[in-house]
Amino acid sequence: MLSKNCRLPRTAAGGAAITFAATLAILAPGSALAEPVTLADALARTAASSPTLAAAEADVAVALGRARQAGFRPNPELDLSVENFSGTGALSGLNEAESTLSVGQRFELGGKRPARERAAQAEVDAARLRLAVARADLQQQVRDAYAEAWADSRRVELARDQFVRADNLQAVATELVDAGREPPLRALRARTAALEAVGRVRAAEAEYAQAQRALAALWGGSENLPEPIAPDTPSVSAAVIDPARALDVRLAEAEVATSIAVVDRERTLSRPDVTVSVGARQFRGTDDSALVFGASMPLGLFDRNQGNIAAANAERTGAEARRNAALAGAIRRTRDAQAALRTAEAQLAFLENQAEPEAIEAVRIAREGFSAGRFTLLDVLDAEEALNTVQAAMITAEMERAQAVAALTRASETEGSAR
Incomplete structure (x- = not known):
């Protein structure tokens, strides 16, 4: 802080003082x-x-x-697959089609x-x-x-x-x-x-x-x-x-x-993960059904x-x-x-x-x-x-x-x- 005494007293100014308004x-x-x-x-x-x-x-x-x-x-995966349809002979149409609905889960x-x-x-x-x-x-x-x-x-x-x-x-x-x-x-x-x-x-x-x-x-x-x-x-x-x-x-x-x-x-x-799936397969030709189970795991041959x-x-x-x-x-x-x-x-x-x-x-x-x-x-x-x-x-x-x-x-x- 500047000293309060730093402002010196001002003496009387003469007529030529530079006190311009500007x-x-x-x-x-x-x-x-x-x-x-x-x-x-x-x-x-x-x-x-x-x-x-x-x-x-x-x-x-x-x-x-x-x-x-x-x-x-990881979310489970729902898989629907239809096989053996729209082919030739006995496999034409949907009479012999096989439908599989499965749910897979990666662990x-x-x-x-x-x-x-x-x-x-x-x-x-x-x-x-x-x-x-x-x-x-x-x-x-x-x-x-x-x-x-x-x-x-x-x-x-x-x-x-x-x-x-x-x-x-x-x-x-x-x-x-x-x-x-x-x-x-x-x-x-x-x-x-x-x-x-x-x-x-x-x-x-x-x-x-x-x-x-x-x-x-x-x-x-x-x-x-x-x-x-x-x-x-x-x-x-x-x-x-x-x-x-x-x-x-x-x-x-x-x-x-x-x-x-x-x-x-x-x-x-x-380290590889394991994916397990389970589902049901329907055979339209015989109207039978069966369970389907699967498991998969990647092989770490290249990408580890x-x-x-x-x-x-x-x-x-x-x-x-x-x-x-x-x-x-x-x-x-x-x-x-x-x-x-x-x-x-x-x-x-x-x-x-x-x-x-x-x-x-x-x-x-x-x-x-x-x-x-x-x-x-x-x-x-x-x-x-x-x-x-x-x-x-x-x-x-x-x-x-x-x-x-x-x-x-x-x-x-x-x-x-x-x-």
């Missing part, structure tokens, strides 16, 4: 189309309307449907159905974790975008303060030139600095509008641009973050479990599902490698975020407690000395530039701290906390 118009507060939005509001809106989450939720529904389907047994052997159910349930677990990962990623994007939009709104405020100070300095320089205490070039230089401040305001406002649109795009946009409200000081849980429990690692482990279940399923498919088994084993190897990579990535991201948070907090503490107060005091001394003729305009401009740099760095440090907290929050997410 210039002052840019200092008006935010747009009438802005809509105040808290971070909680942004998170809720995104969760309710994000197409990314909708797609992930649909994937869970797909996996649930396939898991339900995996539990069904899955080798544990096919349980293996199929285990693989399908593993896919459901993985799909749910993918949804949790998508939700956690989206929440981090919202937090990052919100922090950036808030920082850009602060940069607009800073640019406007800089314009006020530059306009004030231009007025003082004009008074000194009119009094013969400064050459005319000094007033021109001060006027140029004020115009440069105008350009910075416009550039900051354009960047802020872009950040607002980027934030609104996360929940599908709206007619009014979101205006971030000053967030509370971000914080993270004091509990130790275990990268092994990170969502990405848990998802990778679920994919390993899925690949193992798929290998088992494919192996069961190499070798290719699918090999592919499933390769996928298992790849899933195990991805799990190891996910763990290494989780450790690195957690440590990077912790280091970024420590750096941002140290930088912000230095800027707030030492750099900004000293820069404000330097500007005050330079302005008073310039008004008294002890310092030149360049001395004041240098002091102003140093203050501008410090205050811009404070905004950046605040944003980096918020984004580091967002990264640590993402690293500590579990399936339950990401809902």
